[in-house]
Amino acid sequence: MHYEQLDALRRQHPAWRLLRADNAPLVLSFLGKVFVEENIRAISASELESRLDDELYALNQRLGEGAFPKSPKTYLNDWAAPESGWLRKYYPADSDEVHFDATPAVEKALGWAKALRERSFVGTESRLNTVFELLRQMAFGAEGDPRVRLAELRRRRDAIDAEIEAVAQGRFALLEPAAQRDRYQQFAATARELLADFREVEANFRQLDRELREQIATWSGAKGELLDDLLGNRNSIAESDQGRSFQAFYDFLLSHDKQTEFTELLAKVQKLDAVEPDPRLRRIHHDWLAAGSRTQATVRMLSEQLRRFLDDQVWLENRRVMDILRGIEANALRLREIREPDVVMGLDATAPEVVLPMERPLYRPVDKAPLDSAGITDAAEDVDADLLFQQVFVDPARLVDGVRSALRGRGQIGLAALLEQRPLEQGLAELVTYLSLSDPGFEVVFDDGQHEQVRWCDTDGVERSARIPRVIFTRAAAPEEQR
Structure with missing residues (x-):
């Protein structure tokens, strides 16, 4: 992730804000106990305030009076505020009392905090x-x-x-105790993560519902296109990728045979001597079913609300059309008694302007300026043309053969050792060619942490040297060794 992405998450994501909050231990411990450990998906404000009041009283007794001076209601309202986003505050369809539910950010922050604990x-x-x-x-x-x-x-x-x-x-071999603990640990972690994902799935469904409502409210095209875009399938929310995945999981969970098999396997695993059974996992499939049922009810409620919202939009559009028609009828009745000379209508033109494509002018190529080379004379400068033929060509095949010959009796060889056996004949150009060799029979490894000195003599007899990173030629493994 880039710096800008992480900085945006730090400033905007509720889970990050929760970890940075001064009362983060209170929020995580209390909300984690109520909504995660007890798997409560909806709780009334009065009951949650009562439980928080007991928690604050116990903390003030241990930490000193004034450690948490606010009232329980104030804390809950602060946690549900848009700038926090840790609680969802809403009115259920069948109740006039405020209810609360934790947002996915709480479980994300709680999972990160639990991951900091050391595991044996x-x-x-x-x-x-x-x-x-x-x-x-x-x-x-x-x-x-x-x-x-x-x-x-x-x-x-x-x-x-x-x-x-x-x-x-x-x-046959029995599963070792270490392997049993390994698999039970993964099962417990996956089971808890799956239960936590239900709350995020439900939040994603609500976000999808909001996006559909925004699309309906800002639609400027034809009504038929909107209906075809939103309701082409049985249900826009249920037919999304997340909706189909959740429905497949929910159908699997409702299978009586699968439930029976899961219950028997879970009871047998919980009795193994090698594992330390988690009491909460004994009824984890019932918690899955309860959370899935609530998510399913949320999808059904959002779908019904979306239909009603769309019907309201259609009714408003029909009403506007009827108002326009009535206005036209009223104007026609008002103009019925007016004499014809008094009714004037203006036209922009008496006939339409037609422009045919063939009336446009054809392309005309641009005239090119002629080039006259008749007055060119030889240059007066004296240039040595032999320099054009003094180019150095290094044959890579010869160098590859030399490396292969050196690797026949050993697994690897450094470039410095190789040059002691085979000194450079073409100077720096040959050295650069060694650095760029590529062959299936060996690999070239560059060690930037170490350097070595390479020396050679040029054609004039002058000794040259270069300091380069350490280069090692390693013999490639045979096909039988790779398999």
């Missing part, structure tokens, strides 16, 4: 397996050749048959 065990194997499996799914999921797909399926079938045969003979 950091697993990597399970994440590598996950990355490998994702790559396999993408590669073969996009494969259009049936033969490639059949070859992959047969390979998997052979591997499964071999594993079945080994298990039938009693030859």
Whole structure:
């Protein structure tokens, strides 16, 4: 990321503002406990003020009176203000009391703060397996050749048959305790991140709804084009990329077979001796379902509001059309009693002006000035033309053969050592050619941290020297070694 992007995030992003706030520990601890740990998606203002009042009382008792002097209501209003953006303050459709919900910025800041804690065990194997499996799914999921797909399926079938045969003979290896802890750690982190993503998905749906409303409010084209642009699919919000991805996840979550399998697997994993079970993960799939249901309800509510908003726009446009028509009718009735000579209408012209393309003049080429070379004479200066033929040509093939010969009995050789065996014959031009060699049989490595002195004698017998970075020619690996 560039400096300007990071500076804009520092000044504008709510999560960064939260980390910079003086009362950031209070905000993160209280909002994280209510909205993240307890997975509360909507809470009334009175209940949240009561819980914050208890929290402030306990903190003032421990830290001293006056550590947090404001009232709970003031704190909540400050956190929900546009310049903070840590709480969403709204009225639900079925209530006249203010409710609160945390914004995605709270979970982003809380996740960053939790990542600062030291971990006694950091697993990597399970994440590598996950990355490998994702790559396999993408590669073969996009494969259009049936033969490639059949070859992959047969390979998997052979591997499964071999594993079945080994298990039938009693030859199988159990997952080690370290590998169990590794996979459980990744499962717990992914499960929490997935639960946190629901709040961001819901916020993105609301942003999409606002963008659609702005498009409707500022539309200047035909009404039919607007309807085709917004409602060409069943639902503009549900048919977005994020809507389709969320709907696929929600359908998977509502599957009874998948829920049953997930519950059985989770209960079995929680009983393993090698892992330290997280009590919150026992009902994580129920938390997913509750958060998904709320997000689904939000999408449905936004879609209904969008339809009503669009219907209101159509009604206003129809009303304006009717007002214009009534105005025309009123003017016609008012002019009905006026005599014809008194009704005057002006025209800009009696006939339209027609300009045909063939009436334009054709292209006319510009006359070129003639060049007269008849008066050219030989120059009076005496120029030595032998300098044009004293050019030095260095054959790179000869130098490549020399490097290959030197690498036959060793893995690498420096340029200085090579020049001791094969001194420069063409001076500086040959040295520069060594620096630009390229061949499949070896690689050229430049070490800018070390320098070496190279010497040679030119054609006049004068000794020359140059100080260059250390250059090493390394023999390339054979194809069998690369595999």
